[in-house]
Amino acid sequence: MSVARIAVVAGDGIGTEVTAEARKVIDAVLPGVDYNEYDLGARLYNRTGEVLPGAIQDELAGHDAILLGAIGDPSVPPGVLERGLLLKLRFEFDQYVNLRPSKLWPGTTSPLAGVKPGEIDMVVVREGTEGLYVGAGGVLHRDTPAEIATEESLNTRHGVERVVRDAFARAQRRDRRHVTLVHKTNVLTHAGNLWSRTFAAVAAEFPEVTTEYQHIDAASMFMVSNPQRFDVVVTDNLFGDILTDIAAAVTGGIGMAASGSVNPERTYPSTFEPVHGSAPDIAGKGIADPAAAILSAALLLEHLGRHDEARRVTEAVAAHVASRTPGAALRTAEVGDLVAAAV
Amino acid sequence: MSVARIAVVAGDGIGTEVTAEARKVIDAVLPGVDYNEYDLGARLYNRTGEVLPGAIQDELAGHDAILLGAIGDPSVPPGVLERGLLLKLRFEFDQYVNLRPSKLWPGTTSPLAGVKPGEIDMVVVREGTEGLYVGAGGVLHRDTPAEIATEESLNTRHGVERVVRDAFARAQRRDRRHVTLVHKTNVLTHAGNLWSRTFAAVAAEFPEVTTEYQHIDAASMFMVSNPQRFDVVVTDNLFGDILTDIAAAVTGGIGMAASGSVNPERTYPSTFEPVHGSAPDIAGKGIADPAAAILSAALLLEHLGRHDEARRVTEAVAAHVASRTPGAALRTAEVGDLVAAAV
Ligand SMILES: CC(C)[C@H](C(=O)O)[C@@H](O)C(=O)O
Ligand SMILES: CC(C)[C@H](C(=O)O)[C@@H](O)C(=O)O
Numbered sequence: 082m083s084v085a086r087i088a089v090v091a092g093d094g095i096g097t098e099v100t101a102e103a104r105k106v107i108d109a110v111l112p113g114v115d116y117n118e119y120d121l122g123a124r125l126y127n128r129t130g131e132v133l134p135g136a137i138q139d140e141l142a143g144h145d146a147i148l149l150g151a152i153g154d155p156s157v158p159p160g161v162l163e164r165g166l167l168l169k170l171r172f173e174f175d176q177y178v179n180l181r182p183s184k185l186w187p188g189t190t191s192p193l194a195g196v197k198p199g200e201i202d203m204v205v206v207r208e209g210t211e212g213l214y215v216g217a218g219g220v221l222h223r224d225t226p227a228e229i230a231t232e233e234s235l236n237t238r239h240g241v242e243r244v245v246r247d248a249f250a251r252a253q254r255r256d257r258r259h260v261t262l263v264h265k266t267n268v269l270t271h272a273g274n275l276w277s278r279t280f281a282a283v284a285a286e287f288p289e290v291t292t293e294y295q296h297i298d299a300a301s302m303f304m305v306s307n308p309q310r311f312d313v314v315v316t317d318n319l320f321g322d323i324l325t326d327i328a329a330a331v332t333g334g335i336g337m338a339a340s341g342s343v344n345p346e347r348t349y350p351s352t353f354e355p356v357h358g359s360a361p362d363i364a365g366k367g368i369a370d371p372a373a374a375i376l377s378a379a380l381l382l383e384h385l386g387r388h389d390e391a392r393r394v395t396e397a398v399a400a401h402v403a404s405r406t407p408g409a410a411l412r413t414a415e416v417g418d419l420v421a422a423a424v
Numbered sequence: 425m426s427v428a429r430i431a432v433v434a435g436d437g438i439g440t441e442v443t444a445e446a447r448k449v450i451d452a453v454l455p456g457v458d459y460n461e462y463d464l465g466a467r468l469y470n471r472t473g474e475v476l477p478g479a480i481q482d483e484l485a486g487h488d489a490i491l492l493g494a495i496g497d498p499s500v501p502p503g504v505l506e507r508g509l510l511l512k513l514r515f516e517f518d519q520y521v522n523l524r525p526s527k528l529w530p531g532t533t534s535p536l537a538g539v540k541p542g543e544i545d546m547v548v549v550r551e552g553t554e555g556l557y558v559g560a561g562g563v564l565h566r567d568t569p570a571e572i573a574t575e576e577s578l579n580t581r582h583g584v585e586r587v588v589r590d591a592f593a594r595a596q597r598r599d600r601r602h603v604t605l606v607h608k609t610n611v612l613t614h615a616g617n618l619w620s621r622t623f624a625a626v627a628a629e630f631p632e633v634t635t636e637y638q639h640i641d642a643a644s645m646f647m648v649s650n651p652q653r654f655d656v657v658v659t660d661n662l663f664g665d666i667l668t669d670i671a672a673a674v675t676g677g678i679g680m681a682a683s684g685s686v687n688p689e690r691t692y693p694s695t696f697e698p699v700h701g702s703a704p705d706i707a708g709k710g711i712a713d714p715a716a717a718i719l720s721a722a723l724l725l726e727h728l729g730r731h732d733e734a735r736r737v738t739e740a741v742a743a744h745v746a747s748r749t750p751g752a753a754l755r756t757a758e759v760g761d762l763v764a765a766a767v
Contacts, residue, residue: 099470108723118469159609159610160609160610160611160613163611164610164611164613168611190649191537192536192537192649193535193536193537194534194535194536194537194538195537202563208640213577213611213612214611216613216665218577218612218613218614218615219614220614220618222581224621225581226581226582227581228580228618229578229579229580229581229617230579230580230614230615230617230618231576231577231578231614232576232612232614232615233574233575233576233577234556234561234574234575234577235572235574236572236573236575237572237573238568238569238570238571238572238677239567239569239570265662265665266502266503267502267503267506267507268503268506268511268556268557268562268665269575270503270507270554270559270561271561271562271563271573271574271575272561272574272575273571274460274563274573275563275571275573278567297666298665298666298668298669299663299669301644301666301669301670301673302669302670302672302677302678303671304670304673305535305648305670305673305674306535306673306677312546319608319611322608322611322641323639323640323641323666325641326641326642326644326645327644327645327647327648327670329645330644330645330647330648330649331648334645334649335645359470361467388633400576
């Protein structure tokens with residue numbers, strides 16, 4: 082019997098290159114994984130017009146997790162692959178915990194003056210299946226002066242409560258045990274109120290976790306002026322999209338940014354992928370940095386309950402990054418080899 | 425006859441202190457302004473439960489502009505004054521151009537390493553009367569497991585076109601003549617499409633202005649990694665709220681952040697106010713920095729067509745800031761005196 086069944090969607094551009102290294106590292110730390118490769122992304126779309134065929138989706142559902150590289154290519158209209166694959170997986174597989182750790186690692190440099198490695202260490206728990214991402218909305222009187230377009234944010238007690246509880250459970254396992262709720266309750270009063278009430282109710286179940294509320298505009302400012310203050314952040318789908326990119330920026334860009342779109346119950350597979358894109362400009366050159374993809378593999382291992390393996394992968398990446406010679410960039414495969422050898 | 429009729433809503437906390445200095449500077453540069461003071465904010469609300477009585481609103485409507493300090497006090501439930509006064513004025517007075525310049529001034533320090541004064545100089549033109557700020561939404565099955573809460577973003581061709589045109593007209597008058605549209609077209613497809621089509625149509629009227637599109641998550645990241653690239657940014661109400669706070673953060677915080685909620689046709693008065701809040705913790709001590717309030721007065725003068733006066737005020741603030749002795753903070757009134765003497 083295999084130790085785990087992982088669907089590999091390496092995708093476009095550098096996606097294939099960095100995913101190969103992530104697999105290399107998984108194999109080094111956990112031999113015996115069964116992989117199935119799925120050629121989704123720009124190639125399939127350009128050949129067939131399909132993004133995620135129903136039969137493939139059914140096959141993906143039979144896996145323990147999905148390891149994704151990156152999708153997107155200039156040949157495909159913007160949004161098609163993102164909505165048809167990434168968002169579709171989040172919704173179809175009920176990946177309601179969108180997990181984005183941000184850490185300023187030794188060996189990396191923050192664009193923020195005076196912020197030192199180790200000082201920033203947060204995880205944003207972004208809701209992944211609701212809010213403005215549900216696609217509710219429409220257009221009326223298109224291309225006339227009377228045109229209107231709407232977008233609707235849908236939020237359920239069910240959806241909010243489960244992601245908030247997940248955030249508290251994570252905070253409970255961390256050193257600082259602090260959760261910040263980010264929303265815009267002073268303007269989005271209906272959804273804001275639901276989030277606030279639910280947050281307060283769940284907080285009562287975790288007496289050891291301290292809490293705080295911030296408006297999204299203030300939180301965005303603090304991400305720049307004082308990112309050290311954040312431990313666990315829980316927020317809605319769109320605010321989380323924005324906040325995690327600021328968090329990535331202040332921790333030195335998306336080079337180390339890993340993410341998981343997680344279905345915590347494991348009723349469906351969760352997807353793990355680097356935050357960076359397919360970078361067509363450097364694709365095929367073997368120079369992409371696989372660190373974020375390998376860290377995403379660590380999140381995958383963690384999700385599968387392989388805590389020790391996850392820790393070893395993360396530590397190996399951290400050690401590699403800390404010991405890099407500035408200016409002497411390694412090739413993609415060399416980084417994978419180094420980390421695989423070190424786990 | 426008075427040169428201008430300005431309604432003064434000094435408001436709460438340090439609002440009264442910084443507004444006094446803004447008036448001082450206006451009087452120095454443009455004698456003969458008629459002021460009417462309106463005591464709105466926490467005091468009125470706590471005394472009467474009212475935020476903006478209809479009769480007062482009618483009186484405000486008769487002014488050329490509104491000079492606002494700051495509102496908000498711990499004694500008032502969050503959101504009440506913001507929605508009842510600030511947002512109400514924006515909607516009732518059709519202040520559809522929410523103007524937020526961000527500049528890294530000589531004498532100020534960015535939290536970003538290596539970014540030097542003069543390098544960041546942008547203006548965010550944020551839509552002020554539509555989007556998620558309209559208050560459309562509701563709650564169903566409150567406090568039950570079946571609860572849902574919605575928020576609706578409403579966008580009209582009318583509303584989008586006029587603010588986009590304003591942004592292009594501003595860009596046309598600037599050195600770099602560049603406009604960046606920020607939205608999330610890959611997810612908010614309906615509203616995103618309206619914004620994109622409208623942006624393209626208006627761009628055709630301004631052949632000298634170069635354009636660019638960025639998703640809100642990418643733009644938020646660039647605000648940190650490369651804020652120098654922005655000249656004029658046009659975006660919707662909520663994205664603008666977030667982006668302008670990041671812009672304020674990377675230009676050294678809200679100490680110099682001025683804003684205008686502008687009705688360009690001057691059918692209604694426009695509101696000018698510092699971005700900072702009422703800061704109850706330092707209120708009454710005479711130590712608040714009035715720079716942002718004075719720069720807001722400069723935006724007011726500009727709006728009234730007093731270009732030369734506006735320029736003199738801005739330059740006087742800039743000169744003051746550039747010559748400050750680090751560590752030797754002046755008192756609120758001293759700053760006002762200095763700037764008033766210099767205009
Ligand atoms: C590609 C896009 C649809 C996606 C999102 O908005 O969620 C991306 O920005 C992300 O954060 O994973
Ligand atoms: C106070 C609040 C309602 C307001 C907004 O969200 O617009 C503020 O953040 C601003 O940017 O002026």
